[in-house]
Amino acid sequence: MVAERAILQCLKKNQANYLQALKGIPRTLRMMYVHSYQSYLWNHAVSFRVQKHGFDQVVVGDLVLCKENCTGNETSYFECENGSENATNDNTNIDEVSETDIPEETHILVKVVNEEDIKSGTYSVDDVVLPLPGSRVIYPSNEIAKVYHDLAEKDGIKLAECTHNVKEFSITSMTGGYRRVFQKPKEFEWELLSYTDGTQPLVETDWDIIAKSMRNSQEPGTEPDDKDIIMSREVSQSEEDLDSSTAQGSQMALKMSFTLPASCYATMAVRELLRSSTSVAYHKSLNES
Numbered sequence: 001m002v003a004e005r006a007i008l009q010c011l012k013k014n015q016a017n018y019l020q021a022l023k024g025i026p027r028t029l030r031m032m033y034v035h036s037y038q039s040y041l042w043n044h045a046v047s048f049r050v051q052k053h054g055f056d057q058v059v060v061g062d063l064v065l066c067k068e069n070c071t072g073n074e075t076s077y078f079e080c081e082n083g084s085e086n087a088t089n090d091n092t093n094i095d096e097v098s099e100t101d102i103p104e105e106t107h108i109l110v111k112v113v114n115e116e117d118i119k120s121g122t123y124s125v126d127d128v129v130l131p132l133p134g135s136r137v138i139y140p141s142n143e144i145a146k147v148y149h150d151l152a153e154k155d156g157i158k159l160a161e162c163t164h165n166v167k168e169f170s171i172t173s174m175t176g177g178y179r180r181v182f183q184k185p186k187e188f189e190w191e192l193l194s195y196t197d198g199t200q201p202l203v204e205t206d207w208d209i210i211a212k213s214m215r216n217s218q219e220p221g222t223e224p225d226d227k228d229i230i231m232s233r234e235v236s237q238s239e240e241d242l243d244s245s246t247a248q249g250s251q252m253a254l255k256m257s258f259t260l261p262a263s264c265y266a267t268m269a270v271r272e273l274l275r276s277s278t279s280v281a282y283h284k285s286l287n288e289s
Contacts (some may be wrong), residue, residue, distance in 0.1 A: 003029055019166060034174060038132040045130050045147045046181055052143070055182060056125060058113055061142025063178070064127040066109040110178055112141045125182055133159050134176020185258035185269055193253045202253055 003025045010017070010024035022030075053059045110129060117123055130144070131137035133152070139145035152159050152171070162170035193202050204212075256273075260266060271278050 041148050041151055042130055042132055042179060044151055045144055048147045049144050049181060058123050058125055058128060060113055060115060060118060061140050062113045062128050063110050063140050064113055064123045065129055066111050067122060108178060128181045129178040130181055132177045133171050134174040135172045137176035179263055183264050185260055188258040191255045193255055195251055195253055203255060
């Protein structure tokens with residue numbers, strides 16, 4: 001209710017100043033709304049790209065991260081800003097997305113794929129990126145760009161120009177950024193575990209690890225307090241249940257661990273691995289069954 005309260009408080013002071021009421025919303029929250037809309041357009045563009053061209057090939061018109069010195073009209077140079085932002089200035093340096101999208105690169109050079117790139121095989125599908133709309137990005141030269149503009153126009157928004165005088169609430173005031181369309185998990189590890197009781201944990205939680213560490217570090221000759229005893233019993237019981245389920249297990253569980261960069265979600269990676277539908281309707285049906 002932070003945004004609602006801020007708007008109502010401003011309107012209470014001046015009922016006719018709707019712009020000032022919107023500016024009453026905390027700046028970080030206002031920026032989150034704009035960033036969410038950028039992601040909304042990006043998600044639709046990615047879905048269309050996968051449906052149209054699949055996930056195993058680069059096509060003419062795609063945007064890719066440059067591997068060589070790229071120059072010309074079909075390239076875009078993007079520099080992530082590492083400096084701190086001035087929280088009191090709402091009209092400058094308001095884009096906070098680009099640093100987290102491709103964090104390992106401070107200087108990003110992208111280009112539009114042409115026929116020569118396809119023939120040479122220089123780029124793979126792992127190099128394909130799509131833009132988060134802003135004033136310093138370029139769009140693919142194929143039909144994917146139309147997805148961005150068509151969706152924005154339905155909402156009365158133009159991605160290339162500001163249709164009103166309030167710069168802060170224009171998508172063109174954002175510098176934009178790029179995200180990889182396909183991201184592979186790193187440091188992937190997996191293990192099969194047998195179990196019989198689905199109510200018992202199969203792995204140690206952080207709390208279990210801390211409790212075990214405290215128990216092992218207990219000085220000789222000192223009496224543990226009640227809290228340590230309870231924690232020790234919980235860990236011991238968990239270990240016994242795990243050993244028992246492993247020995248007599250009749251069901252199998254898959255334990256996975258992996259690392260993803262910012263703007264990626266483990267739930268989506270698991271769904272892809274299990275070939276599970278990502279549609280909202282499908283997951284609603286799981287809750288109903």
